[in-house]
Amino acid sequence: MKEFAKTELTEKTVSSRSVFRGHLLDIYDDEVLLPNGQTSKREYNRHVGAVCVVPITAEGNVIMERQYRYPVGEVLLEIPAGKLNAREEDREEAIRRELCEETGVVAGTLVDLGWFYPAAAYSDEKITMYLAKDLSYGERALDEDEFLNVEEIPLSELVRAALSGELHDAKTQMAILRAYLFEKGEGR
Amino acid sequence: MKEFAKTELTEKTVSSRSVFRGHLLDIYDDEVLLPNGQTSKREYNRHVGAVCVVPITAEGNVIMERQYRYPVGEVLLEIPAGKLNAREEDREEAIRRELCEETGVVAGTLVDLGWFYPAAAYSDEKITMYLAKDLSYGERALDEDEFLNVEEIPLSELVRAALSGELHDAKTQMAILRAYLFEKGEGR
Secondary structure (H helix, E strand, O other): OOOOOHHHHOOEEEEEEEEEEOOOOEEEEEEEEOOOOOEEEEEEEOOOOEEEEEEEOOOOEEEEEEEEEOOOOEEEEEOOEEEOOOOOOOHHHHHHHHHHHHHOEEOOEEEEEEEEEOOOOOEOOOEEEEEEEOOEEOOOOOOOOOOEEEEEEEHHHHHHHHHOOOOOEHHHHHHHHHHHHHHOOOOO | OOOOOHHHHOOEEEEEEEEEEOOOOEEEEEEEEOOOOOEEEEEEEOOOOEEEEEEEOOOOEEEEEEEEEOOOOEEEEEOOEEEOOOOOOOHHHHHHHHHHHHHOEEOOEEEEEEEEEOOOOOEOOOEEEEEEEOOEEOOOOOOOOOOEEEEEEEHHHHHHHHHOOOOOEHHHHHHHHHHHHHHOOOOO
16 A cells, blocks of 8 residues: 655645635635645635633533534534634633633633644634633623523533433533543543 | 523524535525524535544554645544535445545444534534444545555554544544443443
8 A cells, every 4th residue: 555755745835715704714715736746626714723611510510501503503512612812812811711701600720631623624723622620600791692501510421421422512522521531530 | 690491592594695615615604693683694614424433453453544634734643534425325335435445444343433513613514433343455545636644553542642632633532532432331
């Protein structure tokens, strides 16, 4: 089987064209030079980056949200999350802000649970995951067009839901399993 | 704290507009009616759906791929995956096809590991995960503009990599952890 060297896999930008710039999406259609010298098209979204958090209470419950996601037409059970204000924004500051705005919860301790590219084939979005502990309660301040419900669910119940297919949102499924493995001592 | 009923969270389509239709992306900009009676915009990608697979050899190794992902500018270590040919395509047939085309591996047994929406805020893509066992070897048949390397890595090594932050691709990180928990008897 033919193996390519790492540099032989790389694609180089020939030209880059903005095809849609909205409030949320920023879509480009680039022409690239393939490893074999031919050209191809690459369509993708430029994203500022995001953060999400598993906020665990002293009783072992997670503060969760239920939110309607228009693209999939479902109310999803999700952990609190939000976009960065800018690519260079401090991610811990961003998650403290989003958690407080959406749920009124103030994180005492934050633990980094890693990050991932949700859709590397067509978006440069990077999502960083945190575990939040030592929670206290402040003032909720939702954005004008945000509608979501907040509830507490035991972590053990969410792990069962993740494994039995009841958590449909990628970052939620991932961060819940990471938090579970971390709490068991397997994630460090 | 105000709680919304499930129906009160739903957004209704007022109008839908196609703003970019490429080879890969199919972008819409819809106007929606919010629960409070006001309107807002929702931008999203319509996706046919995808499948991915953790193919495990009798020795406990996983058949992995290294592939350049232009949007993020990195060579990513990923499990085999691919888009469906159509929304209604049988997902088991699709993953057998993609696995064979990309790696030359023929899956004997497939186990469903669940599914997720990678980016429900701006794409309706749904990715279904499988575990493949009882592997045999056929003929590799890459698409013309596909360049990727194939290698075998022990599952235990990949679980360590997932937890220490070395696997950057969402579906890979998720499916490896799901496969690990399934093999330990926690995922059923």
